[in-house]
Structure formats: C-alpha cells, structure tokens
Amino acid sequence: MKCKAWFGITLAGLVSAMIVQAETVDVVEAVVAETSAEFAVDYFSAYVWRGQVCNSAAVVQPAIAVEMPFGLALGAWGNMDATKKNNLAGKFNEVDLSAFYALPIESLVSVELGIVNYLYPYNDEQTTEEDGEVVVEAADETTEISAIVSFDVLLNPTIELVRDVDDCGGFYGSVGIGHSLALTDQLSLDLAASIGWADKKYNEFYFGNDNDGFNDLSLSIGSSYEVMENVSVGATVAYSYLLDCDVRDAAEEAFGYKDHLYGGLNLTYDF
Numbered sequence: 001m002k003c004k005a006w007f008g009i010t011l012a013g014l015v016s017a018m019i020v021q022a023e024t025v026d027v028v029e030a031v032v033a034e035t036s037a038e039f040a041v042d043y044f045s046a047y048v049w050r051g052q053v054c055n056s057a058a059v060v061q062p063a064i065a066v067e068m069p070f071g072l073a074l075g076a077w078g079n080m081d082a083t084k085k086n087n088l089a090g091k092f093n094e095v096d097l098s099a100f101y102a103l104p105i106e107s108l109v110s111v112e113l114g115i116v117n118y119l120y121p122y123n124d125e126q127t128t129e130e131d132g133e134v135v136v137e138a139a140d141e142t143t144e145i146s147a148i149v150s151f152d153v154l155l156n157p158t159i160e161l162v163r164d165v166d167d168c169g170g171f172y173g174s175v176g177i178g179h180s181l182a183l184t185d186q187l188s189l190d191l192a193a194s195i196g197w198a199d200k201k202y203n204e205f206y207f208g209n210d211n212d213g214f215n216d217l218s219l220s221i222g223s224s225y226e227v228m229e230n231v232s233v234g235a236t237v238a239y240s241y242l243l244d245c246d247v248r249d250a251a252e253e254a255f256g257y258k259d260h261l262y263g264g265l266n267l268t269y270d271f
Contacts, residue, residue: 034069037271044264047079050172050196051216051242052206053257054094058082071102088122095119112148117141142167155179170202172215186226190236194218195243207250214243224266234266 041062047055063077079094086093100114123140143166149159155177162172176194183189199212222236241259242248248258 035066037064037066038268039064039271040266040268042264042266043082044262046260046262048238048240048260048262050206051218051240051247052251053240053255053260054079055081055086056257056260057085071104073100073102074098075100091122093120093122095121108152110150110152112150114146114148115143116146117143140167164202164205168201168205170205171199172202173197183223188224190220190222190224190234192218192220192222203247203250207247207254209244209246209250211244211246213247215247217241217243222266224268230270232268234268235263236266237261237263 039062041060044059044061046053046057047059047061058081060080060082061078062080063075065073065075067073075096075098077096077098078092080090080092081088083089096116096118098114098116100112103111103113105111118141120140142164144162144164146160146162151157156179158176158178160174160176164170164172174194174196176192178190178192181189181191194217195214196216196218197213198206198215200210203212203215204210218238218240220236220238222234224232224234226232239259239261242251252258
C-alpha cells in the first residue's frame with residue numbers, strides 16, 4: 001500500500017511539473033511572438049542635444065530598441081566620434097540605456113514613463129595628490145526620469161517633462177509636433193519641430209547660467225525610403241537654435257556655438 005501511495009504521489013508530481021512546464025513554454029512563446037526590435041545607425045555631421053553642440057564634427061550613432069508585451073520597451077543608444085576632433089575617433093564617448101513603460105490607456109492620449117541612464121566612459125578626471133600619486137575618478141554618468149504625453153490627432157503633438165535625479169537635479173520640458181507624408185508606397189517625407197524649456201538648476205549645470213526660460217528650438221525635415229521589407233534608409237536636415245539670450249551667450253562660451261545646422265543619413269532594420 002505504501003508503494004502504491006508513493007507511486008501515486010510521484011506520478012501526480014510529474015504530471016503537475018509537465019503542466020507547469022508546458023504553461024511556461026506557452027508564456028515564453030507568447031512573449032517572444034509579441035516582442036519586436038529595431039536596429040538603426042545614424043551618421044550625422046554633428047551631435048546636437050537640446051541645443052548643445054556636443055560635437056560639431058561627424059559622429060556615428062547606433063541604437064537598438066526592443067518593444068515587449070505589457071507596454072515595456074528597452075533601448076540602448078551610443079555616440080561615436082568619427083573624427084579626431086576630440087581625440088576619441090572610433091570610441092563611444094556616450095552610451096544611453098533606457099527603459100520605458102506605456103500606460104494601458106486606450107484613447108487618443110497615450111502616456112509613457114521612462115528612465116534613462118547616461119554614461120560617459122571618457123569623461124574621467126585625473127588629479128595628482130600631494131604625495132605625487134595620480135588618482136583617476138570614475139567616469140561621469142547621470143540619470144533622468146521622464147513622462148511623455150502624446151496625442152493621436154493632427155500633427156501628433158507631444159509633451160515631455162524630464163527630471164534629472166543625479167547630477168544637476170533640474171527640470172527640462174519640451175513640446176513637439178510632427179507629420180509624416182507618404183509620397184509613394186516606399187517613400188515618405190517627415191517634418192518635425194519642438195521647443196524646450198529648462199529651470200535654473202538645469203541651465204546652471206549645462207550652460208553655467210542660473211536663469212530659467214525657453215531654451216532651444218529644433219526644426220527638422222527628413223525622408224525615408226523602404227529599400228526592402230524591414231529595411232529602410234533615410235536622410236535628415238536639422239536646425240537647432242537657442243532662444244534665451246543669456247543661454248545663447250553661455251553656450252557660445254562653453255561650446256563655441258549658439259545655433260547649428262546639421263544633417264545626416266540613416267539605416268534602419270526591423271526584426
């Protein structure tokens with residue numbers, strides 16, 4: 001009787017384990033089926049970010065974005081200098097790691113919450129102690145959290161609010177619009193514009209100016225051509241202009257530029 005009872009318990013355990021394993025496989029297959037990814041490589045004549053001309057020479061900017069079920073998206077983006085202007089040719093001087101969550105809202109309004117960690121591998125600082133020892137501090141990094149509200153109406157307006165929770169502790173916000181016009185089945189024309197605002201802490205950290213106000217105006221026009229299924233190429237021309245006079249003067253002193261016209265090429269692969 002004991003052997004029969006033990007056999008029954010073992011058999012039930014094996015059946016339960018098989019059921020759990022089968023359900024786990026089904027869940028994994030469902031997640032994989034609903035997951036998509038995009039890999040892109042941009043080649044720009046300059047690296048401009050929120051009105052700051054971080055590099056006025058050519059750069060290569062690869063990126064990968066993965067969209068998963070339940071509104072979760074993960075991404076990685078990098079900036080590699082393509083010239084010797086900053087003595088970092090062929091090296092990634094910035095890597096951004098991001099995670100975003102889209103709230104389950106079914107309407108004309110969508111809300112996305114995100115976090116981005118900015119890594120600067122070559123922004124380390126070297127100091128010499130009194131005893132002659134050379135000390136190299138860790139490379140810079142900072143983290144931002146954000147909320148993005150998008151409207152599925154004419155011109156697709158978006159509102160973004162960013163809070164730096166690490167280095168500067170400041171706020172940056174922007175309002176943008178964009179429109180994509182299909183010229184043919186494969187070719188599209190893309191227009192976009194945005195205006196940014198920043199508080200005192202943000203401006204003081206990035207520009208050395210302790211005033212808040214409207215910062216940058218960004219305009220861009222681009223085109224995208226679908227070469228084959230899941231593969232497209234494109235070109236973009238953009239212009240960035242700093243609006244606040246004090247910020248413009250501070251940016252010119254810090255970066256050597258207060259506005260910039262630049263352009264680039266793009267390759268995208270969806271899988």
